[in-house]
Amino acid sequence: MNIVITMRILGILLMLFSFTMMPSILLSALYKDGAHVAFITGMAITFFTGFFTWLPVRRVRKELRTRDGFLVVVLFWTVLGLFGAIPMYLAEHPGLSFTDAAFESISGLSTTGATVITGLDLLPESLLFYRQLLQWLGGMGIIVLAVAILPMLGIGGMQLYRAETPGPVKDNKLTPRITETAKALWYIYLSLTILCAGAYWLAGMSLFDAVSHSFATVAIGGFSTHDASIGYFDSPLIEGICVFFMLISAVNYSLHFIAWRERSFAHYASDPEFRFFFFLLLVISASAGGVLWLTETYDPMASLRYGIFEVVSVATTTGFGVADFSQWPSVLPFTLFLAAFVGGCAGSTGGGMKVIRILLILKQGMREIKRLVHPNAIIPVKLGGRSVPDRVIEAVWGFFSVYLMLFVVMLIGLLATGLDQVTAWSAVGSALNNLGPGLGEVASHYGNIPDTAKWILIIAMLLGRLEIFTLLVLFTPTFWRR
Amino acid sequence: MNIVITMRILGILLMLFSFTMMPSILLSALYKDGAHVAFITGMAITFFTGFFTWLPVRRVRKELRTRDGFLVVVLFWTVLGLFGAIPMYLAEHPGLSFTDAAFESISGLSTTGATVITGLDLLPESLLFYRQLLQWLGGMGIIVLAVAILPMLGIGGMQLYRAETPGPVKDNKLTPRITETAKALWYIYLSLTILCAGAYWLAGMSLFDAVSHSFATVAIGGFSTHDASIGYFDSPLIEGICVFFMLISAVNYSLHFIAWRERSFAHYASDPEFRFFFFLLLVISASAGGVLWLTETYDPMASLRYGIFEVVSVATTTGFGVADFSQWPSVLPFTLFLAAFVGGCAGSTGGGMKVIRILLILKQGMREIKRLVHPNAIIPVKLGGRSVPDRVIEAVWGFFSVYLMLFVVMLIGLLATGLDQVTAWSAVGSALNNLGPGLGEVASHYGNIPDTAKWILIIAMLLGRLEIFTLLVLFTPTFWRR
Ligand SMILES: [K+]
Ligand SMILES: [K+]
Known part of the structure; x- marks a missing residue:
């Protein structure tokens, strides 16, 4: 160095x-x-x-x-x-x-x-x-x-x-x-x-x-100038604009760069990460809206409106709020949080593990199953028609496992400060995925948790933002050797 | 077929x-x-x-x-x-x-x-x-x-x-x-x-x-003939015998096979999985005993006694009880449960993801960090002095990710039946790792949860016991093709 x-x-x-x-x-x-x-x-x-x-x-x-x-x-x-x-x-x-x-x-x-x-x-x-x-x-x-x-x-x-x-x-x-x-x-x-x-x-x-x-x-x-966040304005139009720009911002900027240089939008639809991202958002929004409606949490229109907004806000890891999703029926808070672990696309301002990595992990999981039946076949992992190099897949695995391990270690740290399990896991998940809001005691703000917990979360936010390895690598002796 | x-x-x-x-x-x-x-x-x-x-x-x-x-x-x-x-x-x-x-x-x-x-x-x-x-x-x-x-x-x-x-x-x-x-x-x-x-x-x-x-x-x-499990006998001697045989049973039977054939025990100490397993158990037992003592949950002797027994019982995924660890201070129930995710050694009667897989994942995580600093170096993952083939490591990754994904999917299923988060995650974790006891509502038994939840857990137990892929592969079209 x-x-x-x-x-x-x-x-x-x-x-x-x-x-x-x-x-x-x-x-x-x-x-x-x-x-x-x-x-x-x-x-x-x-x-x-x-x-x-x-x-x-x-x-x-x-x-x-x-x-x-x-x-x-x-x-x-x-x-x-x-x-x-x-x-x-x-x-x-x-x-x-x-x-x-x-x-x-x-x-x-x-x-x-x-x-x-x-x-x-x-x-x-x-x-x-x-x-x-x-x-x-x-x-x-x-x-x-x-x-x-x-x-x-x-x-x-x-x-x-x-x-x-x-x-x-x-x-x-x-x-x-x-x-x-x-x-x-x-x-x-x-x-x-x-x-x-x-x-x-x-x-x-x-x-x-x-x-x-x-x-x-x-x-x-996801910071706002009002405690009620975007909900303060209570305006479907503002919420629509917000959803639109959250989505755009969670897309790989390389795609925007091509659009800007070539004045064309066709390449968005052919990008596998973009397609998978919007597919996920569609499925989760529809499910959330459906559950909210069926459980009569809101009327049908409001179910759709709040369902879409909160799903996009949490899945892109923005964290703006128009409704308190932590109070939604049981399966929703957890599922939305999971979407934040997936996060935005690579090369965007979004947090989480990034859509492309989850896509590659899914594809490799499928390949393992195929390999069991055909142990001698050579089965490549393909993305948009091209084979993904094994080196890339190994790096994704490494990222995934270290991400989860750090999540668990910091979760233990937070439990040790006396927080309950729901608060602790959601706080670490929220910080590591650069989401913002949590569940339990940290559903609306982080003011009441112990200082030690805050410092652990600060480290989690940095680790998440720095894609973990950028920070971790500084703690290896290899890095400092000439 | x-x-x-x-x-x-x-x-x-x-x-x-x-x-x-x-x-x-x-x-x-x-x-x-x-x-x-x-x-x-x-x-x-x-x-x-x-x-x-x-x-x-x-x-x-x-x-x-x-x-x-x-x-x-x-x-x-x-x-x-x-x-x-x-x-x-x-x-x-x-x-x-x-x-x-x-x-x-x-x-x-x-x-x-x-x-x-x-x-x-x-x-x-x-x-x-x-x-x-x-x-x-x-x-x-x-x-x-x-x-x-x-x-x-x-x-x-x-x-x-x-x-x-x-x-x-x-x-x-x-x-x-x-x-x-x-x-x-x-x-x-x-x-x-x-x-x-x-x-x-x-x-x-x-x-x-x-x-x-x-x-x-x-x-x-981990089944017992008494509601109070091994705790019914309230005998340190019986608990000691139990700990001893749980440990032996959680070790790879290939090692026992060699011991039986060659009347020698030296090979245990040189097995990397065996060493890592006992290292983990030692660290977690000592920590658990220490926490129980410091938080004055029990007197020093009882802290050691219950600490060791419960850690060995949960980490080997046996699930016998002498104390209700779900009521222990906050960080312990979670940490013990994590140990059950690691589980016993491969080739043993233990459940969980198996020690060898976690060891390989850790080693590959380390390799990724080294690779960032030396992008062109060829760094093998070594186990007991020998390089592990990439094919094996890929299979371990595949196992790990599919394991986690199924865990999450079944967790959502359990939440949907109306269980709270702690009960739901611990129940799925316990079933998937073939552990037995859970936390929250399922800390002592599973009698009070909905039937749907029970069937999800039955599937989880089977998936865990069948190392997931044995069961999953039957649901692929490839398997049934001649
Ligand atoms: K955010
Ligand atoms: K068991």
Whole structure:
């Protein structure tokens, strides 16, 4: 590992990141909400820490290598996440502890959207906007991570997308590729945000709410400026817009990139992951609507409306709410949660294990059964007509099992803090899948659980967002050997 | 598939199986417990069904092929399980419904040991003995299945043991191999049973209880003749004997076979699965004892005593009880249950996913992390100094994922019958791992859950006992094609 280049990158990242607090300083002045001191202090601390990290190594010029990519990505979410907590810790209202501030900040930047705060509607506007901005920034980071970096690092089978990724491949060097790809992705991400904000605004949201919620929507974050989340507006139109943009954001950005470059939409329908994703959503939405209707939880129209919204919100791992699905009849909360384990498509802002991995696991499971009957036949796993290399499938298995094992280990940790089983498993699942809401005690917020539990969940959010291996690899001796 | 040969086998199996009811007829006469009519009727129905299945095809002489092995194995547990229910359904006391009788019978034959009956101490002796005998018979079936058949069918990576299995390998033909191997295994199984029964008897059990509990111990079944299970005797000596024989029975019988043939024990210590199994048990027992002591659940001595017993009982998937572990401090019930998912060693009477598979999954997880840092290195997965073929590892992955998926599907099924989450997941886990006791509403028995739930659990017990794929493969069109 190149510690000097890492310091340089980290310094620059921190300096850039400090400007995230600028809009909130302006908003605070505009709304006179009293939080400006917290943001000015936070910005200064962040900027100058970055500056003094960068200063001694500013003259170093070296190309980033693949392996350095891991560290940069991890630093983005951990270090920026912690510095991002500063203004929330300093703000007089709502008066968070450092643990709570770190939870909220990392929940934002990892686009999890789990919150420890109640009384959002009374919060300073600057702080509200800042939370949404953290999500938006986190979402942008994920897009670059998922589309440009993960395929090159080969994490959890994502080398599958190496050839399909836009931008030129220059053997082992990361920078030129990332710069070019990132720019294209950034335009798409920004366009979607503007479209979404505009639609919200036309549908009746205030400008502030429209922009804030568009950030949380395209980032699949799920933070809201109201305790009642999207349900606050009680508008089928707004919910429809939200569903539409959640779906778009949970789709692989490589597909959007092709659409943007070639002005064509045909390739969406031929993408196996996209098809499987929409098939799953259709089946689960229909089942949820049906169960809600049959159990008379709502009237038929409301069953459909709430069923679709909550399924899309949970399955894409957004976590917006219009109804409390944790109170739905028994099989629904669990099933919806399962959908969050599947999550969004690879290369999207969605969380979870990613649709493509589940699809590959299913296909390999089928192959095993066929192999039992025909032990000597060679049966390839096919995706969209092409054979998937064994190396990719092995990586997916590795991802799947390590994902489950970490889930179980953190679940034991949460049980040890005294939480009940339903709260514990749903909290870990929600954090690891970057979903947001849980069941049981954490159905509406995470304010009442012990600090130890919060830190475990912070680790879970980071592990989930970093596709586990990006973080884990830093703890192996092999990584640090020259 | 050869339907004629299958009929012949099934007929013979049923006729032989009918004699399982003979000891109970004698016991019923001896104790005058009034259940003799049920057993005589059950025996007659079973025998004559077998006879008339066998009669039309009795002259057919054909070698069994590998593929036929699947069907024979599945018939053994399903058909015999259902016929085994007849005397329990017919017996006036305890007056079970057919669902309950089938649950109890298949729970016995699959060595799960989950019961729907309360008031065991008041049950007719003949019926009590019959339940224990079903477990013992099931255990014997598993040993043959796991050591002689699964490696040849290559289920879930078990081809790993193909070369190590005692007995000559005759290409595609099952019968000669099974006959010879089965005989050796049968001697070992019988010897262990006699030793275990003798030890229980010397330690103070009545002869009836000693024999009954030895059946349930070596079969890793867990049925008891008392509601309070092994706790009824309240004897550290009996518990020690029980722990000893549960451990022996959860070890791969191939190792016992070598010990028996070569009068040597050195090879146990060099077996990687054996070492990992005892390492796990040691860590979990020590942790459980420590937690029980620190939380002052029991005094230090009792913490150790109950900690070790329950951990060994649950981790080997026996399911005997001396204390209600479902009431232990929060992290323990879950952790113990996890140990049951790992289960016993391959080629033992234990349930669960089997230690060797978990070991291989862990090793492959480690390899994935190493591969991220060294993407071009060739890193083999090693077991006891030898490389494990990729084909085996793929089969293990397939097993693992299908196991989890079926777990989840059946869990949804149980939730749909209205059970709460803790009861539902633990019931499915317990049935699938052939453990026995659950948590929540099924901590002590399964009498109060809906019939639909019971049938789902019956399927779970069969799936678990048949290592999933043996049963699943029968539902593929490929299997039935010539
Ligand atoms: K989210
Ligand atoms: K058992």
